Amino acid sequence: MNNSYFTLLVILGAFVSSCKSQILPLDRRISTIVDDSYVKDTNNELDKFVGTWLFTNGSTSLIIKINKHEQIYNGDYYQDYLRGEYAYVENGIEVINTISLLEDPEVDSTTSDGLQNNINFNPITYQNIGGRYIVTDQDYGCDDCLDNERHWYVFHRSRT
Numbered sequence: 001m002n003n004s005y006f007t008l009l010v011i012l013g014a015f016v017s018s019c020k021s022q023i024l025p026l027d028r029r030i031s032t033i034v035d036d037s038y039v040k041d042t043n044n045e046l047d048k049f050v051g052t053w054l055f056t057n058g059s060t061s062l063i064i065k066i067n068k069h070e071q072i073y074n075g076d077y078y079q080d081y082l083r084g085e086y087a088y089v090e091n092g093i094e095v096i097n098t099i100s101l102l103e104d105p106e107v108d109s110t111t112s113d114g115l116q117n118n119i120n121f122n123p124i125t126y127q128n129i130g131g132r133y134i135v136t137d138q139d140y141g142c143d144d145c146l147d148n149e150r151h152w153y154v155f156h157r158s159r160t
Contacts, residue, residue, distance in 0.1 A: 021078070026134040027150070033077050041070075041080035045134055049082055049152050063087040064129065065099050082152065084129035098128050128157050 022037040026045060033039060041047070046068050053064045066084035087097035133153040145151075 026080070026132060030133075035076050037077045038071060039077060039079040039132060041068075041132075045150060046080060046082050046132070046152065059091045061089045063089075063099065065102055066129070067102055079132050081132045082130060082154070084154075086129060101128070129154060131155055 022034055023042070024033060024037050024039045025043075026039060026041055028039055050066050050068050053066070055062045055064075064084055064086045066082050069081045069083055071078045072081050083102070085098040085101050087099050088095045131152060131154040134150050135153045
C-alpha cells in the first residue's frame with residue numbers, strides 16, 4: 001500500500017514539474033523559444049535602459065522615455081519587455097511627441113486602472129520603440145564592441 005502512494009506521489013510530482021513554464025534568458029533566439037515559456041530578465045539587464053534619455057545637437061533635441069514591462073504575453077510566450085516613446089524638437093518646434101502614450105491608462109500596462117487586467121491587452125502593440133532581445137558583438141558584427149558587451153536590440157516605428 002505504501003508503494004502505491006509513493007508511486008502516485010512520484011507520478012504527480014513529475015506531472016506538476018513538467019507543467020511549469022520554462023524560464024529562458026533574454027539572449028535566447030526567437031526560433032528556440034518554446035510556447036508558453038518565459039523569457040525573463042533574470043540579471044536585470046534591461047533596467048539600465050529604463051528612464052528618460054535626451055540627445056541635443058544645437059537647436060534639435062530627441063527625448064526618449066523607456067519603461068519596463070514584466071511577463072507580457074505576446075501570443076506565443078511570456079517576456080520581459082522594454083517599451084518606449086519619443087519627442088523630437090527642431091528649431092524650438094515640436095515635430096512629434098508620443099511620450100504621452102506611456103502615461104495613457106488605455107495603453108500602459110503599468111498603470112493601476114489600465115487594460116492590464118484584460119487578457120487580450122498587449123502593450124507591445126501600442127508602442128513606437130521596443131524590444132527585449134539582448135545581443136552581443138558576435139550577433140551583429142560590432143567592430144567597436146568589447147567581447148563581453150551586451151546591447152539592447154531595439155526597433156522604432158514612426159507613426160507620422
